[in-house]
Amino acid sequence: xxxxxxxxxxxxxxxxxxxxxxxxxxxxxxxxxxxxxxxxxxxxxxxxxxxxxxxxxxxxxxxxxxxxxxxxxxxxxxxxxxxxxxxxxxxxxxxxxxxxxxxxxxxxxxxxxxxxxxxxxxxxxxxxxxxxxxxxxxxxxxxxxxxxxxxxxxxxxxxxxxxxxxxxxxxxxxxxxxxxxxxxxxxxxxxxxxxxxxxxxxxxxxxxxxxxxxxxxxxxxxxxxxxxxxxxxxxxxxxxxxxxxxxxxxxxxxxxxxxxxxx
Amino acid sequence: xxxxxxxxxxxxxxxxxxxxxxxxxxxxxxxxxxxxxxxxxxxxxxxxxxxxxxxxxxxxxxxxxxxxxxxxxxxxxxxxxxxxxxxxxxxxxxxxxxxxxxxxxxxxxxxxxxxxxxxxxxxxxxxxxxxxxxxxxxxxxxxxxxxxxxxxxxxxxxxxxxxxxxxxxxxxxxxxxxxxxxxxxxxxxxxxxxxxxxxxxxxxxxxxxxxxxxxxxxxxxxxxxxxxxxxxxxxxxxxxxxxxxxxxxxxxxxxxxxxxxxxxxxxxxxxxxxxxxxxxxxxxxxxxxxxxxxxxxxxxxxxxxxxxxxxxxxxxxxxxxxxxxxxxxxxxxxxxxxxxxxxxxxxxxxxx
Amino acid sequence: xxxxxxxxxxxxxxxxxxxxxxxxxxxxxxxxxxxxxxxxxxxxxxxxxxxxxxxxxxxxxxxxxxxxxxxxxxxxxxxxxxxxxxxxxxxxxxxxxxxxxxxxxxxxxxxxxxxxxxxxxxxxxxxxxxxxxxxxxxxxxxxxxxxxxxxxxxxxxxxxxxxxxxxxxxxxxxxxxxxxxxxxxxxxxxxxxxxxxxxxxxxxxxxxxxxxxxxxxxxxxxxxxxxxxxxxxxxxxxxxxxxxxxxxxxxxxxxxxxxxxxxxxxxxxxxxxxxxxxxxxxxxxxx
Ligand SMILES: Nc1ncnc2c1ncn2[C@@H]1O[C@H](COP(=O)(O)OP(=O)(O)O)[C@@H](O)[C@H]1O
Ligand SMILES: [Mg+2]
Numbered sequence: 001x002x003x004x005x006x007x008x009x010x011x012x013x014x015x016x017x018x019x020x021x022x023x024x025x026x027x028x029x030x031x032x033x034x035x036x037x038x039x040x041x042x043x044x045x046x047x048x049x050x051x052x053x054x055x056x057x058x059x060x061x062x063x064x065x066x067x068x069x070x071x072x073x074x075x076x077x078x079x080x081x082x083x084x085x086x087x088x089x090x091x092x093x094x095x096x097x098x099x100x101x102x103x104x105x106x107x108x109x110x111x112x113x114x115x116x117x118x119x120x121x122x123x124x125x126x127x128x129x130x131x132x133x134x135x136x137x138x139x140x141x142x143x144x145x146x147x148x149x150x151x152x153x154x155x156x157x158x159x160x161x162x163x164x165x166x167x168x169x170x171x172x173x174x175x176x177x178x179x180x181x182x183x184x185x186x187x188x189x190x191x192x193x194x195x196x197x198x199x200x201x202x203x204x205x206x207x208x209x210x211x212x213x214x215x216x217x218x219x220x221x222x223x224x225x226x227x228x229x230x231x232x233x234x235x236x237x238x239x240x241x242x243x244x245x246x247x248x249x250x251x252x253x254x255x256x257x258x259x260x261x262x263x
Numbered sequence: 264x265x266x267x268x269x270x271x272x273x274x275x276x277x278x279x280x281x282x283x284x285x286x287x288x289x290x291x292x293x294x295x296x297x298x299x300x301x302x303x304x305x306x307x308x309x310x311x312x313x314x315x316x317x318x319x320x321x322x323x324x325x326x327x328x329x330x331x332x333x334x335x336x337x338x339x340x341x342x343x344x345x346x347x348x349x350x351x352x353x354x355x356x357x358x359x360x361x362x363x364x365x366x367x368x369x370x371x372x373x374x375x376x377x378x379x380x381x382x383x384x385x386x387x388x389x390x391x392x393x394x395x396x397x398x399x400x401x402x403x404x405x406x407x408x409x410x411x412x413x414x415x416x417x418x419x420x421x422x423x424x425x426x427x428x429x430x431x432x433x434x435x436x437x438x439x440x441x442x443x444x445x446x447x448x449x450x451x452x453x454x455x456x457x458x459x460x461x462x463x464x465x466x467x468x469x470x471x472x473x474x475x476x477x478x479x480x481x482x483x484x485x486x487x488x489x490x491x492x493x494x495x496x497x498x499x500x501x502x503x504x505x506x507x508x509x510x511x512x513x514x515x516x517x518x519x520x521x522x523x524x525x526x527x528x529x530x531x532x533x534x535x536x537x538x539x540x541x542x543x544x545x546x547x548x549x550x551x552x553x554x555x556x557x558x559x560x561x562x563x564x565x566x567x568x569x570x571x572x573x574x575x576x577x578x579x580x581x582x583x584x585x586x587x588x589x590x591x592x593x594x595x596x597x598x599x600x601x602x603x604x605x606x607x608x609x610x611x612x613x614x615x
Numbered sequence: 616x617x618x619x620x621x622x623x624x625x626x627x628x629x630x631x632x633x634x635x636x637x638x639x640x641x642x643x644x645x646x647x648x649x650x651x652x653x654x655x656x657x658x659x660x661x662x663x664x665x666x667x668x669x670x671x672x673x674x675x676x677x678x679x680x681x682x683x684x685x686x687x688x689x690x691x692x693x694x695x696x697x698x699x700x701x702x703x704x705x706x707x708x709x710x711x712x713x714x715x716x717x718x719x720x721x722x723x724x725x726x727x728x729x730x731x732x733x734x735x736x737x738x739x740x741x742x743x744x745x746x747x748x749x750x751x752x753x754x755x756x757x758x759x760x761x762x763x764x765x766x767x768x769x770x771x772x773x774x775x776x777x778x779x780x781x782x783x784x785x786x787x788x789x790x791x792x793x794x795x796x797x798x799x800x801x802x803x804x805x806x807x808x809x810x811x812x813x814x815x816x817x818x819x820x821x822x823x824x825x826x827x828x829x830x831x832x833x834x835x836x837x838x839x840x841x842x843x844x845x846x847x848x849x850x851x852x853x854x855x856x857x858x859x860x861x862x863x864x865x866x867x868x869x870x871x872x873x874x875x876x877x878x879x880x881x882x883x884x885x886x887x888x889x890x891x892x893x894x895x896x897x898x899x900x901x902x
């Protein structure tokens with residue numbers, strides 16, 4: 001290897017270490033055998049995971065986060081899926097304007113959306129959980145739109161027409177031909193929505209009440225007041241959820257191909 | 264122009280061998296083609312000469328000085344790539360001027376040389392165009408001009424015409440050949456297309472699994488392949504399996520696996536490994552009335568090709584081809600009839 | 616018949632458009648309206664007032680926060696470009712299984728989210744954290760000191776949190792650059808250095824700009840990092856907006872800060888959009 005290649009390799013390794021360092025530290029601390037969050041931990045144990053399961057607040061936050069993420073990604077997939085279908089298959093005027101409009105939440109800081117919704121829901125008297133759900137749908141919808149429009153534009157429209165020529169009704173054609181062709185895009189949509197929702201802090205910060213605290217919010221609360229590794233265990237569990245999702249997605253749909261969606 | 268010597272070039276990749284002891288000499292100003300199927304190590308060899316791959320071992324000399332330790336930008340070799348590799352953010356003129364600007368030539372000199380090359384590749388009218396707007400053939404001419412403008416002693420080309428359609432390819436073959444001759448540059452050309460190799464080259468090295476299988480002039484290779492791989496790669500030859508060769512003074516015979524009587528053949532080339540095949544071109548095969556030749560065969564099929572008749576004959580389940588002139592006078596054997604097969608001794612070559 | 620089909624397709628758009636208007640456009644407009652309200656003695660007034668914006672523009676305390684925010688975002692962006700480029704180039708060059716593996720290594724922190732990574736950085740930077748322990752062990756310092764709550768701790772964390780965004784938005788442009796261009800340039804006599812600055816970087820520039828603009832606009836408005844790493848006294852615009860709205864209760868002023876963040880984001884994104892169109896025009900002219 002030439003010196004320049006070695007330099008490049010060393011730089012890359014160092015930058016990856018920098019990028020992964022905080023996650024590695026949190027995971028290491030969660031297996032600590034002592035009460036301190038000092039790094040490196042001096043002994044190994046699972047006690048903080050046991051402790052985590054005993055902390056109702058953290059467990060219920062995990063439940064709230066999972067529930068919100070599942071519900072909001074399903075709603076976003078349905079709403080965004082049919083909207084993307086209309087935009088990809090339609091020829092009517094204003095399609096691209098509609099798409100741009102549905103993408104705008106990406107351009108607005110999450111904190112600003114949260115503040116706007118806080119004021120609005122306070123005025124309407126919306127229950128906290130409903131407000132959170134709506135907020136999460138708003139911020140995940142653009143990711144669904146992007147993935148689904150790309151998927152539908154790439155999908156062969158001729159297949160749909162061929163199905164119709166073979167005797168399907170248009171609805172049957174969509175159900176039997178179009179939707180199966182879009183499986184990858186739909187899995188990717190749900191996955192990105194789930195994760196975007198699962199890790200969102202600003203919306204919960206403004207819209208959660210004591211019963212609807214989400215996991216990131218609870219972790220955020222804990223790290224300001226609690227100094228034992230329980231929260232690191234919560235973070236590790238959060239990490240595991242993401243790893244499993246990413247692994248499954250990579251094996252089933254080749255997640256890396258959909259990465260452009262995240263930017 | 265310069266002579267190029269390559270000695271025992273080796274390059275291993277994890278799990279495969281890219282080049283396995285490649286050696287050749289190219290006299291100054293000559294055109295050598297590396298010909299072989301995909302994966303045979305042509306690109307690997309060329310890229311080691313260009314300096315983009317570090318050989319595991321071996322010597323690369325241009326005019327007797329070893330360049331193996333130089334970085335690619337210090338080797339001063341022109342390289343043309345299959346996908347052209349033109350700089351998309353530069354115009355035609357800027358692309359061709361690039362190597363001269365890097366060499367810090369005076370602007371007037373740059374102008375002069377670029378104009379000359381533009382004229383040679385007939386692209387004067389396109390000099391201010393963005394290269395992204397050119398057709399495939401035009402792009403390839405820009406790539407050639409760019410690789411030649413700094414007057415490199417050697418030009419390396421890796422399947423430069425691979426992306427063009429057949430007609431354009433034939434036209435570009437002539438054009439490359441003319442440029443190479445008129446600029447008198449030594450050329451190493453990589454292709455998997457045998458017609459291209461036969462029509463352009465002074466000599467051809469046929470590669471297989473990282474080795475040069477045989478090297479020689481186009482006629483020599485085509486007329487006298489010395490191993491089965493080369494014979495089959497160039498095509499159009501009957502290969503009879505043989506079990507032994509007997510020599511008695513100046514006469515040689517081979518024992519065919521499919522016939523009892525030994526058949527006459529050429530002497531094996533000195534130094535070649537144990538011959539296992541006898542190669543006979545279909546044009547040299549003679550057919551006659553039964554029992555009059557080396558052995559008898561049955562006519563399976565015949566196809567009229569205008570001036571000649573192509574026969575497919577069966578001997579003990581071995582199929583061979585014979586191409587017989589139709590003179591219109593003597594009657595030609597029908598499908599299903601028995602014929603005898605023979606050939607002149609000098610038309611049957613032992614192959615390894 | 617085609618008209619009927621188009622009409623039906625339009626109807627499919629309605630639910631999401633309605634949702635967006637009701638729960639995005641209306642609340643944002645209300646927020647903007649609120650930012651022009653006055654706030655006296657703990658009450659939100661009805662009168663139209665520019666007081667919030669004037670305070671932001673004139674009060675040295677708030678001015679300092681704006682300047683700090685822009686400065687941190689700028690330094691963060693510069694560092695993300697410097698650190699993100701080699702990562703993106705490495706992914707583009709990697710072949711076989713390495714490519715998805717590296718991609719996922721970049722994606723993973725992004726998916727784990729900011730809160731946990733900020734927590735990780737707390738564990739690294741605070742009094743009993745990794746850095747202090749290392750320095751103590753090496754005998755460089757005698758007594759530990761928290762490294763949190765300052766410019767560099769915020770910048771370092773922010774770079775780490777935003778780096779994946781830069782890498783991901785660079786990848787497309789970078790992988791569209793033919794790897795043979797580098798070889799071609801070298802074969803024509805250019806050094807690696809000349810090849811990078813004359814051939815590769817000009818072609819990568821649109822991707823660098825796209826990535827940098829995303830990082831810059833996120834850095835201007837990100838909340839977790841300044842909140843957790845910057846703390847309550849080292850404020851940036853996002854933490855100021857939160858503090859004013861949730862802790863001080865001055866909703867109109869918080870709204871004004873939010874509107875300022877929104878405007879800054881839009882300016883960045885629109886400026887880049889203009890640049891991209893400009894460069895497209897240049898290309899069209901050249902051909
Ligand atoms: N960078 C590489 N890494 C691993 N194997 C390679 C690499 N480049 C070439 N090879 C292998 O080396 C052999 C020769 O390849 P190449 O020189 O490209 O063949 P050709 O140009 O004749 O088609 C092939 O088996 C190919 O798979
Ligand atoms: Mg090749």
